[in-house]
Structures are given as structure tokens and as C-alpha cells.
Amino acid sequence: MSFQALPEVTDDTAAFWEGGVDGELQIHRCHRCAIWFHPPAPVCPECLSREVGPATTSGRAVVQAFTVNFQPWAPDMQVPFVLAVVSVDDAPGVQLTTRLIDVDPVSVSVGLPVEVSFLHVEDVYLPLFRPVSAASGNGAVSEEGTS
Amino acid sequence: MSRYLGQRIGERDAVISGIGRSTVGRKLGRTGLSLTVDAALQAIEDAGLTRDDIDGLSTYPGITTASPGMSPNGVNDVQDALRLRLNWFSGGSETPAQLGAVMNAVAAVSAGLANHVLVFRTVTESSAQTATRRASVVGSGGDRVSGIMQWMVPFHAVSAANWVGMYAQRYMHEFGLTRRQLGEIPLNQRRHAALYDEAIFRDPLTMDDYLNARMISYPLGLYDCDIPCDGSCAVIVSRADATPGLRKVVRIDAIGSALTGRNSWDQRSDLTETAAHDCAKMLWSRTDLTVDDVDTAQLYDGFSFLTITWLEALGFFPKGEAGPWLDDGAARIGLGGEVPLNTNGGQLSGGRLHGYGYLYEACAQLRGEAVGRQVEGAEVAVVGAGGGPLGGCLLLTQDR
Secondary structure, rough: OOOOOEEEEOOHHHHHHHHHHOOOOOOEEEOOOOOOEEEOOOOOOOOOOOEEEEEEEEEEEEEEEEEEEEOOOOOOOOOOOEEEEEOOOOOOEEEEEEEOOHHHHHHHOOOOOEEEEEEEEEOEEEEEEEEEEOOOOOOOOOHHHOO | OOHHHHOOOOHHHEEEEEEEEEOOOOOOOOHHHHHHHHHHHHHHHHHHOOOOHHHHEEEOOOOOOOOOOOOOOHHHHHHHHHOOOOOEEEEEEOOOOOOHHHHHHHHHHHHOOOOOOEEEEEEHHHHHHHOOOOOOOOOOOOEEOHHHHHHHHHHHOOOOOHHHHHHHHHHHHHOOOHHHOOOOHHHHHHHHHHOOOOEEEEEEEOOOHHHOOOOOOOOEEEEHHHOOOOOEEEEEOOOOHHOOOOOOEEEEEOOOOOOOOOOOOOOOOOOOHHHHHHHHHHHHHHHOOOOOOOOOEEEOOOOOOHHHHHHHHHOOOOOOOHHHOOOOOOOOOOOOOOOEEEEOHHHHHHHOOOOOOHHHHHHHOOOOOOOOOOOOOOEEEEEEEEEOOOEEEEEEOOOO
């Protein structure tokens, strides 16, 4: 068994953590002023409207910063792995910390296009990201998204 | 920051009247409370006060049990051990980073709620480490993760080395900072540690040692990360007008406690800026002093890159120019240089006293007591602690 911490799921965060069941990356959006925001909250940080809720994104993103972790912080943690902050393409202003998969650490750079790939553990679907492949370069969410 | 330009700079109502520091080291085999009592009694005596004068108590982050060694003691056990008779107290982590406990004490003194506040910070992270357990790793306990940590830890971004590593990588990408230039920070601290017999790692460190050390979280290598230790620091924050006869007083010229950006490691639109930038703007808006007046800087180096963030935020060099500025190494940040930095070895070579080692050292420098490493004529010191969304800074001056 390998290290895997899981988030506490609340009414506010359920769509984000469970959206992967449908292969969808769900990000909160204001129904009144249409801005996207993250982490999810019951109020729009811009116009303070309470009419907010999760909306489906393309699941595509761009690497904004990354690190290659070599240190096993827990005895059952497999290393190395690549962590990144990615900006979600169609949710301006929203960035996610995530782990990149199916990637050679040496090939990661700021600006790398990636797409969501969910890791299903218990009731949670963790939005990991992998480089956009030629096959899925049409903007669709990968069908292998759920695992 | 015009909203901070009020008529009253309340931090000048308070002074730091005494400082104390326990033995600091690796696996000392002593309880946190024992170390805390050493530092606290030393600070009270140093101020020329007695236990009965202390009517306030403040600490960061309060007692924690989830993260072994991070904070073994809080308000409760310290008040009880010393039987303090308190008018005011505070312990918690939701403050402007580590130095928030000092700011709380200053606010209490300025508001007239207390006259002499004992402020302490204790760590036993070295003793908490075992062969199979790192100290202070979130998410290793098995419970579900909530709050700000839930957005990082489930992805295996469990360590501040990861979060800071990403900021460092982006800065390198953006501005061309090299690992060699970053390495000037740990090399500087090690040179200073050699001058201070209380520092933990004092053997010479070369650039080759630095560059060849194992990688922790690229671009941060082993020597970019500070050293877990056991130890305690304490200061007394007193009413400025309640200190006649107190021996060595350090004045608080300005506080930077702002958080105007996102309270998050990953939502800032500019991933090369942090709370340090918010705090520095506020600090300089509350004083006539400028960055050119600073004689010594004691700035957070839990990771080497965080020191660069603080230096840049405070204006020691223009945005993005850390690399070329650090090329000069010792001439910039060494003793006798432009701005002697972390003259006690910082946390990188002195041990992770989690912000309070810098405060202690800044006071020692302003009091002319930094034996073997004294910055000649030091009258103004800046202290900054924290990283990412955590930040807080103080501008301290010699009593005049």
C-alpha cells in the first residue's frame, strides 16, 4: 500500500472531489457575474452573490510551476514524482496544485499543456493531470479519465 | 496601502525589553516545557523584571499534537508551570505567520490590556524525528485532510519543500535565477554559523558540496532546507512607558502584518510573489525609514528561496534581479557586506527555531551583544518570517 492522503468532502467541495465519477473537472462559478473561482465557497468572491455552484470545465490546463519530488516524506511514498500548479484553460484565474502522471520529469516545463485524469480512491476522484497527447489533442476530456 | 497611513503607529507604544534562548540542538532529550522555562526565565531576568511583573502571555502556533515536535507547548502549560497571573493571553496559528504572536503581544500592550507580555516559541522537531517518521508531515496520520492542506496534500504535495520548490522553479523560469546563485544563501549562513558557537552546523560548506547534495524537491536540494532542532526562544514585549530602568530595550518601529493577496499557496496570479510582498508594503508605509537604513536583515530561510522572496519583497533589489544581486555573495549579505543577513547562521545552519531565532538575533545585534558576529554600528534591523500565504515582518531599532 502506498501513501495516499484524502480530503474531507463537504457540501461545498463535493462537486470538485467527486466530479470525476462522470469524468468531469468541476469548478465553482458565479451564476450572476460568471467568474470562476477556487477553492469552492458558497459565495462569489467578486459580486458576493450566493447564486454559485459547480460548472463543468474542459479539464484542460497549462503548467504554471512544477517541482520534482525526490524525498520520501512517508515510509510508503513512492518517489520521484512531479508536482505542478496548473491553470485551468477555461476557468480564468483558477489554479490547481496537482501531480503529473505519464510524464518524463525532464520534459516538464512552464507552459506544458495537460489534461485531467482522475485517480479514484474510496469516494474521491483526485484530478491528476497528464501531458495532452496527440490522440486527445481535440480538447475532449480523456475517456480514460476514470480509473 | 494608504489605508494603513493612520495617525497612530501603535507598535511604538511597545518595546522588546528582554530576550531569552534555551540550549538549541539536535535530539537534546529534554521536554519542550523544560526548554521553554529556560528561555522564559532568561528573558524575564534579561528584562530586569520578575515573574510577578508578567501579566501577558503569547505564543505561536499554540500546542499542536497532530504534527509531532512542531509546538509541544502552549499557553496552558506555560502559564501553569510558571503560575503566571495573566490579564491577557493568546496562542494560535491563524496570525501573520510565526511573528504574529509578537504582533498580538504588541497590540495587547498598545491597547492597555497588559504591561509585560512573555512571548515564546518552542520546537522539539529533532527529537520527534524517527527512522520511519519525519517531523511535521501533514497527512501521515491517516485522518482526512481539510482546510488549505486539502488542496495540496492528497496530490502528495505534503511538504513545504514542494510548495516552495514550485515558487522557486517559477522564479528561475521567469527571471533566470540559477542554483549556483540560490546556493549563495546557504553558503552565507554557514559562514556565519562558523562564527557563532551556538549554531548547529558549523563546518565549512562549499559550492560544490551544495550543488552535489541530493535533491529534495527540485530545484531545492538538501542544503536549501533548514535543520529540525530542539529549542526555545522567548522575548518580553513591554509598554514603552513602563520600562524605566530596564536594561536593554529594542524599539519596534513598524510592523508588516498584511495579507492582501489570496490566502493560498497556489491561487496567487503571480507565483513569484507571496504574503511577504504584502507585509513589506505595509511595513514601509508605517515608517520614515527606508530599506537603505537597514543595517542587518534576519529573514526566514526555512528554505533558501524564501530568503530571496523576503529580500525582494523588502526592496533590497528590484523584482526579478535576485540572481545577479547574489552573484556578489559575501559582498552583499556577508558580515561587512551591504546587508549582513542571518548572522546567527539562520535556520539553514543554526536550526529551525521557526522565526524566533531571527528575532532573538536581531535584538542581540541591536544591543551590540552578537559576540564574534556583531554588525558594527547596527541601529536598524529588519526581521521577516514565513513563506507563501504566511508572512509577517518587524522593523526594529536600537534604543536612542
